[in-house]
Amino acid sequence: MAKPIIMTIDDELHVLNAVARDLQAHYRKDFRIVKVGSGEEAWETVQEFKRRNDPIALFLVDQRMPAMSGTEFLEEAIKLYPETKKVLLTAYADTDAAIASINAVGLDYYLMKPWDPPEERLYPVLDELLDDWFASVPLPYEGxxxxxxxxxxxxxxxxxxxxxxxxxxxxxxxxxxxxxxxxxxxxxxxxxxxxxxxxxxxxxxxxxxxxxxxxxVGMKTHAQQPFYDLVIIGAGPAGLAGAVYGASEGLRTILIEREAAGGQAGTSARIENYLGFPQGISGADLTRRATTQAKRLGAELVTALEVTDVRAEDPYRYVTLSDGTELSCHALLLTTGVQVRRLPVPGIEKFEGGSVYYGAAASEAAYYQGKKVFVVGSGNSAGQGAMFLSRFASQVGILVRGDSLKATMSAYLVDQIHGTENIAVLANTEVTGVEGGERLEGVTLTNNVTKERETVSADALFIFIGAVPATGMVGDLVARDKAGFIFTGPDLKQDGQRPKGWHLNRDPFLLETSVPGIFAAGDVRHGVIRRVASAVGQGAVAVSLIHKYLETV
Missing domain, CATH: 3.40.30.10 (Glutaredoxin)
Structure with a gap:
């Protein structure tokens, strides 16, 4: 913690040095003494301290300064530091101004010049003020x-x-x-x-x-090398597992993530069915552990950088990045996962990111303390989000298109939801309208069986309605299904025939795409079971298959 500041301001250099000398002698152990030679310079310094969030405990200011008097300086300074103690140094002729400033700026004390001896006329006054400041003012946040x-x-x-x-x-x-x-x-x-x-x-x-x-904030945003053994696109559970196993097995591995590591799983408030965590673990915590592990083993993680294009020129695979650089590699692993599906309700776009959220929005949940929110969706992510939000909101409504949660949500979550008093499940219900000014104020709910409509108040909407594959960067390079998910392994063979353009004298490996040396794992694959454990397993298996591929090139 940085020492709180005592700032003394005087345009007369000999007086300023004398005050600073006495302050240093008595307070330097617990405070940082800052001396400034004018009101204007002091105001600029105060703004800089506020930008740093440095605490200022006391202003000790000369009243009679050119351009900006002591009182005028304090009038500005208290806008940023209203709780800082304020002491004015005055000559006998300035006592009226000092008294007036008690009302103008809430002056705590004024001292007549000279203040010698400081043990009698300076320190007792300041000691009392500083003790009061420490007792009543919380130390500022340092981050x-x-x-x-x-x-x-x-x-x-x-x-x-x-x-x-x-x-x-x-x-x-x-x-x-x-x-x-x-x-x-x-x-x-x-x-x-x-x-x-x-x-x-x-x-x-x-x-x-x-x-x-x-x-x-110190994250890597540029690749360190032009060539890698293994390039992984997407830092969800599958990509992180691939990075851990790839780096641990000696492959020069880089993991590229366009947003934040963790993928869809990283936004989960609580994952309770992942092996080895009997009390559950948040997606963010699991991501942090996996990221640390991958880095420790030697994987390079690049964040906030998007892959815009992928191409194959045997024997290498190439990726083009959004900063214009190009990386080449022996093998490529696509773990790009999925992107959230938007709720097709007229007018909802203007509330997105400000009372309408896709995912649990852990950063915003606390704001809805005591408020009424709705969760749209019936999968595990929706259930986990509802349980998390129930810790803050007074009412949480889960809107489900089907008859119940049982068909699409894990039993443990269904039991938890039904056992939580402030969560209500509204079956056969869809959002068909939204209303509000600056923020969401109400939603129109339609029963998809009876067609009845009702508009109810709502403070926020959290949406979990599935996702679409994030595969745009591969274009037509690899075979995909109609929805855009990537075919791999046995799914590539039609009527017993290998995929078009396949030139190797073997079938594609289990997680290999229609282009040799390009693999896919996790939610981006066609027909995959979408669970965190499944994605992690595929990421690990992909590395083993990549080793086999490298033996053939």
Whole structure:
């Protein structure tokens, strides 16, 4: 924790040095003493300290300074530091101004010059004020701060990225926090681009793209080499397993993820049926452990970088990245998973990321304390999301198109849901309309059997209605089904014939695509069982098959 600051301000250098000398003699063990020679410079310094979130315990300010008086400085400074103690240094002729400033800025004390001896006329006054400051003011947060508005999709994206990457941050809502608004205004003017991020080193970012943000927080956003034994696209459970096994078995392995590691599983509030975790584990925690393991074993993980194109030129496979670079490799593993399916309801787009969320939105759930929310979907992700949200919301409604949850959700989750008092299951029900101004205020529910419609109040909608494969970057290179999922292994053979263009004197391996040396694992495959354990197993098996492939080239 950085030492709290005592700032002394005086335009007379000999007085400033004398005050700083006395302050250092008595307070340097517990405080950082900062001396500034003018009100204008002090105001700039205060803004810099606020950007760093450094605590200021005391302003000790000369009243009679040119351009900006002590009182004028304090009027500005308390906008950012309202709880900092304020002491004015005055000459005898300035006592009226000092008394007036008690009302103007809430002055805590004024001291007459000279203050000698400080043991009698300076330290007792400041000791009492500083003791009171320590007792009443919580020490500020030292990490990253995100300032924005609750209903901003851009703010939600930043918070969700940090939450999924398990990067601590503090949220500052400028519509609810006047100090946060003053900080943003002082830094970027009256019309900033939100969200604005403040870092402990004093630097800021305004509405950054994901690559810029990832680079700023220390993630790798560029590949270190032009060639790898194994390139893996997608850092969900299958991709992370492939990276762990590939690196551990001596393959030069790079894992490329366009968003945040974890995939769909990474957004799960609680995975309770994954082997080895009897109390369950969150998707974020499982992702963090797997990522750490892959890196420790030597895999390279690149984040916020998208693969835009894939091609094969024997004996190598190539991927083009969104930053324009190209990587080549012996073997390629596609673990791109799926992308969320959008709910086709008119007008819902304007609420997305600000009261309508795809997934559990762990970064936003706490905001809905005591509120009424709905979950759309009947799979395990929906059930896990509902259980997580029930810890915050007063009412959670699960909207299910079918007759019940039993056909599509694990039994343990169904039992938990039915045993949770503030969760209600609405069967044969679909969302057909939304309403609200800046945020969602109500939803229209339609019974798909009776066709009855009802509009009810709603504070938020969390949507889990399946997904579509993220396979656009491969184009027509590998064989896919009509929905876009990738055919692999035995599914490639038709009427006993190997896929068109297959030139090797063997059948495709179990997880191999229609192009030799390009493999697929996890949810992106055609006909796969979509479970975390299944994806992890496929990622591990894929590496074994890749070794077999490498023996043939």
């Amino acid at each position: 990253i701060r995100v300032a924005g508005t609750q209903w901003s999709p851009h703010s939600h994206d930043i918070k969700e990225f940090f939450a999924r990457c398990q990067i601590p941050y503090q949220w500052l809502d400028i519509e609810r926090d006047s100090q946060a608004k003053e900080l943003v205004t002082a830094t970027a003017g009256a019309h900033p681009r939100l969200p604005m991020l403040f870092f402990p080193d004093g630097s800021t970012l305004m509405d950054p793209d994901r690559a810029t943000l990832a680079d700023k």
